[in-house]
Amino acid sequence: MANLDLMRRLTLSEGGKIILLVLDGLGGLPLEVDGPTELEAATTPNLDRLAREGSTGLTIPIARGIEPGSGPAHLALFGYDPLVYDIGRGALEAAGIGLNVGPGDVAARGNFCTIDEHGLITDRRAGRIPTEKGAEAVRSLCEIIVPEVQIDVQEVKEHRFALVLRGEGLDSRVSETDPLGTQLAPLPVRPEVDEAKRTADLLNQWIAQAREKLKAHHPANMVTLRGFATDPNLPKFQDVYKLNPACVAVYPMYKGVSRLVGMDIIETGAHDTPLDEFNRVADAWPSYDFVFCHIKATDSRGEDGNFDSKVAVIEEVDAALPALLDLNPSVVVVTGDHSTPAKMKQHSFHPVPILIWAPETHRRDEVAGFGERECTKGGLGQFPATDVMPLALAHAKRLSRYGA
């Protein structure tokens, strides 16, 4: 039986309260063959205590050897098999900024770019214009009219925006327009199946008008569209887990995937520190029995290749942790969605350290602190990330017995 069906059958509407703290890209690698990983190098007295008192292990986000994208990696942590729920980034991005993607709608991620007088791209990100400039350009795009469909456009951040096409007979199986290089022209949208011909045609009409409207917005004088997707229609936390869930995250994508599974999105500030985010968790705590809290900076510093900065972010999270623990949650899960070793400057396939702290129900292991090598010895072993939710619910005493 698929995980979610089993959960739907066994979950109770009462039980303990759960915090799922995700340090994005937490897993790391040593820089030198004998050296520590970022997490091992960080001084983390609070996380070490939780690891000692709780159970630890390593999660496999998608499958062994597979480097996860952020969307599927979070779906896995939420208990949704990402190989089954294969969701386009367009839907995640749109959901992240609060743009509704309904059944039959087609969503896409948009980038402003710069083209020269020959129509060739000179900058795929339009010089990373400030968000305000992006919002101005988006206002021009909102004036575009294409027959028979409604097109919603909304700025995301800097040169990025989201687009949702609404109408009859739309199909998201169309090709992307980003040529993935400069000195190349944006590609036309092409249907990947016959049913998507009309959608491709409508999008090309919109793009042609966009080019005219954006002439005044140099360097944001053209667009590319990627990640076409339709409503993923995901099962909701309320239904599957009988939880009343909330999300505290700064970045749109993470809010998006949380909204798609039914979480309330708590308002955050663009420059929230980990402590700011934990204080927002504390404010929301009385109203929810599950809070997902997402820390982005671990991943960003990993992608920058900055080992020491990633260590510093982990230490900052550790120092702020009492703000969460003071809420007396029944269960605290601390993990990452995937690894982002500074050494590799990108997401990687390596398993991710996890600790589950639940004073009433956990079985201790012999792990001395929170780190990759310690977690290898942990009582949870190595397991698919889709099992994190069942374990958290079990520790929260929110699952009934299977069979008599």
Place this chain on the structure above:
Amino acid sequence: MANLDLMRRLTLSEGGKIILLVLDGLGGLPLEVDGPTELEAATTPNLDRLAREGSTGLTIPIARGIEPGSGPAHLALFGYDPLVYDIGRGALEAAGIGLNVGPGDVAARGNFCTIDEHGLITDRRAGRIPTEKGAEAVRSLCEIIVPEVQIDVQEVKEHRFALVLRGEGLDSRVSETDPLGTQLAPLPVRPEVDEAKRTADLLNQWIAQAREKLKAHHPANMVTLRGFATDPNLPKFQDVYKLNPACVAVYPMYKGVSRLVGMDIIETGAHDTPLDEFNRVADAWPSYDFVFCHIKATDSRGEDGNFDSKVAVIEEVDAALPALLDLNPSVVVVTGDHSTPAKMKQHSFHPVPILIWAPETHRRDEVAGFGERECTKGGLGQFPATDVMPLALAHAKRLSRYGA
């Protein structure tokens, strides 16, 4: 999504080069309760260094508790779920000696045996006649004509040959003829389904003629047929993994399974030592990005029940290992296809030690050397052998990200 579908979707055509070194039947058992296994008893400074520097674990070839045959165990290492790709030994044997098994063909493994004047088997292997004698007997079998089908016969080794039946409407679901004992007559071929009646009839006609033809070839005066199989039509490494693969193996069966997955078969000598085989890998290395190298003697000495000889083979492999490492592969995987403990004198179900050495991407564990007990502490944990290829490809940076 099945492993191979996911691989087909994510594999890149560029990346590092991989060596998969399989010591057949590598896993072992201690003779005394407190003693070492064969691998633990062997002095293996090179393997120990790779294990220390790399990641280790234990693979489960088929499923927990299942004793693997060599064919399915290798398919698993190549990433093909052996419970899905359930291939008859006849097809493997035929492919191993270069006999093509096409769609609709039926292949079988043949044994010469000795029968007495009453038709009862006195030696199931015809005194293990030398290969030249087997070839002589095969030449007689090639003269047999059965209506409407073409029958190719080719010697394998000693008393063993392979047979392929080609024609319309054939079906491999027929019973074997080896009674698995002496003082018993060979069994007739029986159809296991109605559709296979004609095939059984044709094979029985062929066997009756074979008996006549072989009267002059005592002790090889009769045949038994086993492992009826049709073309398994396996996905190929080139398609699934975008690899250009080669196989260095001495025994036909291993060449056969390698050919079935698309590998080029490098010529070897019947008496190649491990170092000889490694030198053949080195010669082939510039032309390939994946080389599978198979060492048979570990398994043979295990089946002989000769603990010390198996130890000696492992030490010989270790001593020759620099010939492989000098090629500067991006990834080296050393493992077995299954366990063959000398104590048991047969294949066994026990998990198999594995090390993956990939200096740029592996995460160290606390393992001090290559052996069953050390691997139990390894960072890879215990995992299905079908995950070896995804891990190797990931370390070789030949997989793209799953999802955005």
